[in-house]
Amino acid sequence: MASPTTINKFATTIFTLVILSTTISDSKPLVHRSSSAPFKPNTLILSVTKDNATSLHVTILRKRTPQIAVPLVVDLNGRFLWVNCDDNYLSSTYTAPFCHSAQCSRAGVHYCHKCRSSPTPRPGCHNNTCGVIATNPLTHKNSVSELGLDVVSVRAFNGGRGVRRWATDPQFLFACAPSSLLQGPLPQGVRGIAGLGHTPVSLPLQLASHFGFRPEFAMCLSPLSTDKGAIFIGNIPSEVAPKTMAYTPLTIGPQGEYFILIRSININNQTVPFNTTLLSKTRGFGGTMISTTIPYTIMEHSVYNTFSQFFAKQLSGVPQVQAVPPFGLCFDSRILPPTRVGAPNIDFVMQNRNVSWRIFGYDALVSARPNVSCLAFVDGGTNTRAGITIGAYQLENNFVHFDLFGSRFGFIPSRLAQPFDCSMFNNFTTGADQLELQEFASIRN
Numbered sequence: 153m154a155s156p157t158t159i160n161k162f163a164t165t166i167f168t169l170v171i172l173s174t175t176i177s178d179s180k181p182l183v184h185r186s187s188s189a190p191f192k193p194n195t196l197i198l199s200v201t202k203d204n205a206t207s208l209h210v211t212i213l214r215k216r217t218p219q220i221a222v223p224l225v226v227d228l229n230g231r232f233l234w235v236n237c238d239d240n241y242l243s244s245t246y247t248a249p250f251c252h253s254a255q256c257s258r259a260g261v262h263y264c265h266k267c268r269s270s271p272t273p274r275p276g277c278h279n280n281t282c283g284v285i286a287t288n289p290l291t292h293k294n295s296v297s298e299l300g301l302d303v304v305s306v307r308a309f310n311g312g313r314g315v316r317r318w319a320t321d322p323q324f325l326f327a328c329a330p331s332s333l334l335q336g337p338l339p340q341g342v343r344g345i346a347g348l349g350h351t352p353v354s355l356p357l358q359l360a361s362h363f364g365f366r367p368e369f370a371m372c373l374s375p376l377s378t379d380k381g382a383i384f385i386g387n388i389p390s391e392v393a394p395k396t397m398a399y400t401p402l403t404i405g406p407q408g409e410y411f412i413l414i415r416s417i418n419i420n421n422q423t424v425p426f427n428t429t430l431l432s433k434t435r436g437f438g439g440t441m442i443s444t445t446i447p448y449t450i451m452e453h454s455v456y457n458t459f460s461q462f463f464a465k466q467l468s469g470v471p472q473v474q475a476v477p478p479f480g481l482c483f484d485s486r487i488l489p490p491t492r493v494g495a496p497n498i499d500f501v502m503q504n505r506n507v508s509w510r511i512f513g514y515d516a517l518v519s520a521r522p523n524v525s526c527l528a529f530v531d532g533g534t535n536t537r538a539g540i541t542i543g544a545y546q547l548e549n550n551f552v553h554f555d556l557f558g559s560r561f562g563f564i565p566s567r568l569a570q571p572f573d574c575s576m577f578n579n580f581t582t583g584a585d586q587l588e589l590q591e592f593a594s595i596r597n
């Protein structure tokens with residue numbers, strides 16, 4: 153297997169190959185000219201598209217040699233990037249670090265992996281490499297996967313001006329998973345999961361470390377598959393950041409998950425009377441997790457009951473109808489005021505009233521069936537991972553900032569009471585990105 157010298161040689165080879173492949177494939181519109189001078193971007197931008205069928209958010213990275221577009225599901229709490237390697241992983245720059253190497257240690261793996269599934273080595277199957285446990289966030293299935301290294305390119309943010317450039321990390325660490333892990337209700341064509349969690353080898357932290365910028369990223373997910381959202385990794389440019397942001401401490405779970413502390417919840421500017429005894433017993437919503445892979449916010453059973461009853465009281469003029477699973481509280485939407493202002497706003501209050509995050513009324517409800525609108529929160533039962541897990545539906549059209557340097561989470565405070573529109577970033581993500589999307593479409597076909 154790879155020794156330190158072969159890894160060094162590989163680094164040189166990779167570099168040459170990157171240049172070669174970009175030169176050779178200049179005629180292809182997808183590949184962008186890169187100069188050989190070292191390129192140090194301050195911010196990287198990933199375009200994110202919502203998948204209609206699954207409501208999951210998909211981003212595209214350029215990977216391997218020759219480079220191809222690799223669509224991946226965005227998993228905020230994922231520990232690293234993993235892709236299906238069984239399915240024709242062709243790349244001249246793939247290597248697998250040998251076990252107990254510095255790379256394995258960086259990924260926190262101390263397990264030596266042997267592969268018997270193939271008599272000849274191939275990406276994902278070498279002996280004496282390191283085995284990481286990759287997890288599918290939808291099925292919660294795990295699989296031992298080979299830790300691999302390959303070229304990854306991400307677009308550098310240029311503010312919509314000038315030449316679009318790709319920033320390349322020639323030795324990006326990821327897990328090379330078996331195809332069996334890529335099952336479940338995933339968007340068609342995706343090849344794996346892009347983990348943004350707090351680990352040294354997650355997508356944002358690994359790129360930040362490679363390019364030498366502070367560990368931080370911002371995210372704006374679009375609710376529509378026709379508009380694009382974006383993830384900004386590194387310095388958040390002023391032309392992108394909202395003028396005012398509120399910050400609350402960000403805490404990290406044992407698997408690198410992101411948590412914030414919600415102290416109370418207001419509906420229609422009135423405090424929901426949670427039973428504090430019950431809250432402390434059930435750990436309440438003390439730790440509120442944020443997730444991009446669950447569609448709707450999940451609440452622990454007792455939290456959900458109090459919350460949904462109080463919400464129903466605020467909409468007492470609207471007839472309730474039989475609930476449509478997974479929701480527990482539904483209304484006859486013909487009686488709901490037809491405009492966006494109909495439903496009451498919900499505020500998650502953090503350290504004080506000024507630091508509160510608003511779920512606008514129309515994001516509190518979801519149209520579940522013709523003529524039926526439901527409270528877009530789900531009863532998670534008594535054995536939930538957190539008191540509250542904020543899901544993608546409530547994250548969409550919000551600008552959120554994960555400042556891992558300052559260990560704080562930023563959002564637009566309620567008092568500004570302005571819905572945010574992620575499609576304003578379409579200008580930064582169009583162009584080259586259109587080609588990626590076409591390529592994504594062709595993978596799906």
Ligand SMILES: *[C@@H]1O[C@H](CO)[C@@H](O)[C@H](O)[C@H]1NC(C)=O
Binds near residue numbers: 204377378
């Ligand atoms: C997704 O659904 C919307 C509305 O139903 C439609 O306008 C859009 O074209 C669909 N997008 C794709 C990629 O199928």
Ligand SMILES: *[C@@H]1O[C@H](CO)[C@@H](O)[C@H](O)[C@H]1NC(C)=O
Binds near residue numbers: 266267268271273279
């Ligand atoms: C790994 O070693 C085992 C024997 O220990 C052998 O059967 C297998 O073919 C080897 N796998 C690869 C990919 O070389």
Ligand SMILES: *[C@@H]1O[C@H](CO)[C@@H](O)[C@H](O)[C@H]1NC(C)=O
Binds near residue numbers: 421
């Ligand atoms: C919300 O309630 C607080 C305190 O109860 C009050 O100071 C504030 O004016 C209210 N805001 C609105 C918009 O009603």
Ligand SMILES: *[C@@H]1O[C@H](CO)[C@@H](O)[C@H](O)[C@H]1NC(C)=O
Binds near residue numbers: 427429
């Ligand atoms: C709060 O919950 C505890 C534990 O379930 C219960 O004993 C108590 O009666 C509840 N208090 C109120 C005011 O509902």
Ligand SMILES: *[C@@H]1O[C@H](CO)[C@@H](O)[C@H](O)[C@H]1NC(C)=O
Binds near residue numbers: 506
């Ligand atoms: C909340 O904001 C108002 C207006 O900006 C300010 O006067 C007040 O001191 C703030 N309260 C806290 C607790 O920060």
Ligand SMILES: *[C@@H]1O[C@H](CO)[C@@H](O)[C@H](O)[C@H]1NC(C)=O
Binds near residue numbers: 486522523
């Ligand atoms: C929805 O309401 C409209 C108007 O009352 C009615 O015509 C229609 O049949 C309803 N649709 C369903 C699926 O119930």
Ligand SMILES: *[C@@H]1O[C@H](CO)[C@@H](O)[C@H](O)[C@H]1NC(C)=O
Binds near residue numbers: 312576
């Ligand atoms: C986005 O691009 C369109 C057309 O190129 C332009 O009219 C618009 O002003 C741009 N918006 C922003 C926010 O730059």
